[in-house]
Amino acid sequence: MEALFASAVGAMTAAGVYLLLQARTFPVVVGISFLSYAVNLFLFATGRLVNGAPPVIDAGAAVYADPLPQALVLTAIVISFAMTAILVVLALRGFLESGDDQVAAGRLGSDGKGEGP
Amino acid sequence: MLLSAIVILPFAAALLIPVIARAGAGASLCLGGLSTVMALVALLAQAPLVFQDGLVVERHAWVPKAGLDLAFFVDPLGLLMAGLILVIGLLVMIYARFYFGPKEAFGRFMARLALFQGSMLGIVIADNLLLLVIFWEMTSLSSFLLIGYWSHRADSRRGARNALVITSAGGLALLASALLIGHVAGTFQLTTILGQPDVVAQSALYLPILILVLFGCFTKSAQLPFQFWLPGAMAAPTPVSAYLHSATMVKAGLFLMARLWPILAGSEAWFLIVTTVGLLTMVVGAWIAIFKTDLKAILAYSTVSHLGMIAMLLGLGTKLAAVAAIFHLLNHALFKAALFLSAGIVEHETGTRDINRLGGLWRAMPITATLSTLAALAMAGVPLLNGFLSKEMMLEAAVHADYLGVAWLVPLLATVGSAFSVLYAFRFVGRVFFMGSGRPPGELAHDPGPGLWLPVACLIIPVVAIGVMPGLVAQDLVAQAGSAIIGEDPPVFELAIWHGWTQAFQLTLVAMVAGLLGLWVLRWLERLHAGLWHPSGEQIFGKLLDAGSCVVAWLTGRLQNGSLQFYLAVFCLTGLALGITAFWGGDLSAGTRPLMPLSPLGIIGWLVVLAASGFAVVAHQNRLLALIAAGLAGLMVALAFVAFSAPDLALTQLSVEVVTVVLLLLALNYLPKTTPRLRPLRRFGVNAPIALLAGAGVGAALYALLRRDVNSISAFYTAMALPAGGGANVVNVILVDFRGYDTLGEITVLAIAALVIYSLLQSALRGAAARRLTEWPSSAQAGDSHPLLLVVLTRLLLPMALLVGLYIFLRGHQAPGGGFIAGLIVGIALILQYMASGYAWASRRLPTDYHGLVAVGVLVALLTGSVAMLVGRPFLTGGFMHLHLPYLGSIELASATAFDLGVFLTVVGVVLLVLAGLSRMARLAEPSGETGPLTIALDRGENQPHRRTEDVGHAPIFGSSFARDAADPTAKEPD
Known part of the structure; x- marks a missing residue:
């Protein structure tokens, strides 16, 4: 089971990174989603995989899953939603302002000097 | 308490002055003056004890682990410096009140001046090297603010920037040296360090320490080659120049050299570096001062020259020279502040500082002329004024200096410097007050009111008093301050006007005569000077800065080329490189944790x-x-x-x-x-390997992790959840109780994200984005924008979903659920209404200021946490109790539930803010979306016309009569 879990996380990472490197905004957002899944699962798995032992105190239970990574990941899921939302709205706003959804701006490069003396 | 009060008072004034600045310049002056007088009283109250014991100390712990204490001590040297800072500060404040016109923001000036005053006092009485460095940096910052006071002027801004860059570079070096000294001495406490001078002097780090300290001091005190920032700083208002850039701040470097004299002076390196730099600065500064035509420029270069002279005295390393240094430091502060203030009066009255346009002012301004002349004669070193005494002492020290076996070099250069100073001092008063016959700028000029000249007179009184009765006025103070520098009793010396026909007196005479002869051949000297090469430190520095910013701009242009793809690729590749490095260097053995069976x-x-x-x-x-x-x-x-x-x-x-x-x-x-x-193959060739490597790496790392056993602190949380947190759901207890602080931070992040989105969407309703939206082609719409099934179902579901949300929220502490999840569920239930029935319909029925909801959520969480503080427990300490109610059974009341309520409200607010905001944008693109389907006739009867337009709005879908009919059955249901 561990191998399946790890390879699934790896697959989602690969898909996320690949989409992240695209030139348009929307694939980047979808890529971020994939990457978030992978990262959250990774964090969650640092508590190791346990079957049927939720961290809810119960007189009959002898073993509990690690609650700490779960608490971390719970907030991470909500925050990654907020970050996705910011990205999407930025992408949307950028497209509406410029009519273009490329992620590469024109070169700011050499004439982008600071203020002269 | 009294010592810290000396420092705290000016800072308190700096904070309060902006508050009362509207009450007028007088109020600002009163507050600033009051704090100065009170600090002075506190200082003088220590004086008897200081002169008796040599030291008064006060310590409060601040950051003990870093060795940083709020520690202050006053010895005679600190007393002298602090006294100068306070007295001259008070005079400058009064002067400034009358110097600035009514339109100037005097309160702002006073606040900055008070800030500077506090920082400067901190430097001179700090008993902790790190604390001293902090105050040192604060003087750089407040000096920056004061030089740039007239921020509309380019020269002000440039001068302020140069001063800040140079002096804070020195500040960094000083910090490094303080850390090194602390490392060597094992403490940052100055009194302890000074008490064991050999520890630093004989350590292997002596030379680095020395160079770093001197770099800091030379930059602050405008020694070559850093001298140019000081004339540039003359763009500041004249009271600032008088106070910071002649009397006090530029003395901070010299003060620190004097303070550390016992542990640093006496070595060959100290002598060579400090004496050489001081001598050169003295001669070069004086030479330049001769040819300047701007009054403040003359005084600025003369200040540079005098600072060089004091540095040279400290560098000589003999005890007498150290005493001479502190004596001249005192004298220079007095007469140079007076000269600056006089120059300010001249400019104030005539409108110019150019000595070519001034002349013969003594008829029109007798008081100013008298005061300036006395100060200038003191600067020239004329007998019966204080400058004469310290200059003679300087020459006496110089005579005994042996520079690398050359006995005549130091006396010669010292005499040359003195002669130059005689020359520029006489030229200064001569050209302004006596020569010429009062050309146009001088015609209307007259002596100013006492507000401007009285402060100058107050400075001239000690100039004359020390000059006439040195033994009575200055002997004890200078001897005590001298012994504080040296660390033991000073050599026997006597401040007197006549010491006999000594070598020093002869050299004084030579300098005086040479200076007067120089006046005779001034025209010839000016031609000589014009023919010489004179590099401008400011220009060279500006070129260096430009070159630096060119390099930075090039580098930034390369790295920040505006392509997100490029950044992310660099990111991923860096991550890959790190991962691969770790992989090769790590433990590659397979894990031992047993695998779970496949399902x-x-x-x-x-x-x-x-x-x-x-x-x-x-x-x-x-x-x-x-x-x-x-x-x-x-x-x-x-x-x-x-x-x-x-x-x-x-x-x-x-x-x-x-x-x-x-x-x-x-x-x-x-x-x-x-x-x-777009160029698919090329992109694919780069992106695919990166993605595959990243995926393989993460997968392999995770597999390796899962095959190894874990040893974490989680068992503690599981064990304590019920007894300490009162909840069976450990995850929720961790979120709202054990790690409540984290959660508070996280909902704050959520709130910030929501506000960002809100502002991005809100401002999209205007400008180019709004135009593009209104022109959005509506062809791609579904045939039915508000499907009947969806509308009816969502309305039916709403109360149930809310109930489920409530249930999930309440049970969260004991079973899976809680604020986050409940918030999301309620958010979804509400957002479905927007989705199904349209923004216009939903927003009329739901509160629309969700950013308010977000704020309330964060506040509820914050207040819940603060309640614990009311009962004396740390922030966010949880508490719980069980209530037994009839029929409802046992209900648990936990503070965590209130905290979770805050989480819940924030999450609901965030979800709705984002999604409702987005669907609001749709109104621009789809005017038909203005009206919803199945419009519930809330306003039937009293608002008939309004309803009609709504019905017409969705006519294409249902036809108005059908819509009205369909609306009726559901009308009673959701609201």
Whole structure:
């Protein structure tokens, strides 16, 4: 089971990174989603995989899953939603302002000097 | 308490003055003056004790682990310096009140001046090297603010910038030296360090320490080659120049050299560096001062020259020279402040500082002329004034100096410097007050009111008093301050006007005569000077800065080329490189943790994830398909959480997934639906290997992790959840109780994100974005924008969903659920109304200022946490109790529930703020969206015309009569 879990996380990472490197905004957002899944699962798995032992105190239970990574990941899921939302709205706003959804701006490069003396 | 009060008072004034500045310049002056007088009283109250014991100390711990204490001490040297800072500060404040016109923001000036005053006092009485460095940096900053006071002037800004760059570079060096000294001495306490001078002097780090300290001091005290910032700083208002850039701040470097004299002076390196730099600065500064025509420039270069002279005296390393240094420091502060203030009066009255346009002012301004002349004669070193005494002492010290076996070099250069100073001092008063016959600028000039000349007179009194009765006025103070520098009793010396026909007196005479002869041949000297090469330190520095910013601009242009793709590729590659490095250097053995058996459902989930990931990559050009693939993967993630004992996470993931997909769908509505293929092969060739490597790396790392056993602190939380947190759901107890602080931070992040989105969407309703939206082609719409089934179902579901949300919220502490999940569920239930019935319909029935809801949520969490502080427990300490109620059974009241309520409200607010905001944008693009379907006739009867327009609005879908009929049955239901 561990191998399946790890390879699934790896697959989602690969898909996320690949989409992240695209030139348009929307694939980047979808890529971020994939990457978030992978990262959250990774964090969650640092508590190791346990079957049927939720961290809810119960007189009959002898073993509990690690609650700490779960608490971390719970907030991470909500925050990654907020970050996705910011990205999407930025992408949307950028497209509406410029009519273009490329992620590469024109070169700011050499004439982008600071203020002269 | 008295010592810290000396420092705190000016800072308090700096804080309060802006508050009362509206009450007028007088109020600001009163406050600043009052704090200065009180600090002076506190200082003088220590004086008897200081002269008796040599030292008064006060210590408060601040950051003990870093060795940083709020420690102050006053010895005679500190007393002298602090006295100068306070007295001259008071005079400058009074002067400034009358110097500035009524339109100037005097309160702002006073606040900055008070800030500077406090910092400067901190330097001279700090008993902790780190504290001293902090105050040192604060003088650099406040000096920057004061030089740039007239921020509309380019020269002010340039002068302020140069001063800041130079002096704070020195400050960094000083910090480094303080750390080194602390390392060597084992303490940052100055009194202890000074008490064991050999520890530093004989350490292997002596030379680095020396060079760093001197770099800091030379930059601050404008020694060559850093002298140019000081004339540049003359763009400041004249009271600032008088106070900071002649009397006090530039003395900070010399003060520190004097302070550290016992541990640093006496070595060959100290002598060579300090004496050489001091001598050169003295001669070069004086030479330049001769040829300047701007009054303040003359005084600035003369200040540079005098600072060089004092540095040279400290560098000589003999005890007498050290005494001479502190004596001249005192004298120079007095007469130079007086001269600056006089120059300010001249400019104030005539409107110019150019000595070529001035002349013969003594008739029009007798008082100013008298005071200036006395100060200038003191600067020239004329007998019966204080400058004569310290200059003679300087020459006496110089006579005994032996520079690398050359006995005549130091006396010669010292005499040359003195002669130059005689020359520029006489030229200064001569050209302004006596020569010429009062050309145009002088015609209307007259002596100013006493507000301007009295402060000058107050400075001249000690100049004359010390000059006439040195033994009575200055002998004890100078002897005590001298012994404080040296660390033991000073050599026997006597301040007197006549010491006999000594070598020093002869050299004084030579300098005086040479200076007067120089006046005779001034025209010839000016021609000589014009023919010489004179490099401008300011220009060279400016070129260096320009070159630096060119390099930086080039580098930034290379790295920050504006392409997100490039950045992310660099990011991923860096991550890969780090991972590969760790891989090769790490333990590659297989883990020992037993594997879990395969389950059929697990295999199916795995296949779905793989398929979804692959599909998203292959089909990403079709954005809708990519989104569906992502949603599918998200659902599988939720299932994985179910399978591996994380019910809370599964619930959260599921609801977040819904919200995210809705969000992306809404956004996709106004984005291109497909991604065009751009240079696919080249991109693919780069991106695919990166992605595959990243995926393989993460997968391998995770597998390795899962095969190893874990040893974490989690058992503690599991064990303590029920007894200490009162909840059975450990995850929720961790979130709202054990790690409540983290959660508070996280909902704050959420709130900030929501505000960012709110402002981005709000401002999109104007400008180019709004135009593009209104012109949005409405062809791509569904045939039915408000499907009847969806509308009816969502309205039916709303109360149930709210109830489920409430249930999930309340049980969260004991069973899977809690504020986050409940917030998401309620958010979804409400957002469905927007989706199904349109923004206009929903926003009329729901509160629309969700940013207020977000704020309330964060505040509730914050207040819950603060309640604990009221009862004397740390912030966010939880408490709980069980209530037994009839019929309802046992109900647990936990502070954590209130905290969770804050989380809940924030999450609801965030979800609605984002999604409702997005659907609000749709109104611009789809005017038909203004009206909802199945309009409930809330306003039937009293507002008939309004309803009619609504009905017409969705006519294309249902036809108005049908809509009205259809509306009726549901009208009673949801509201």
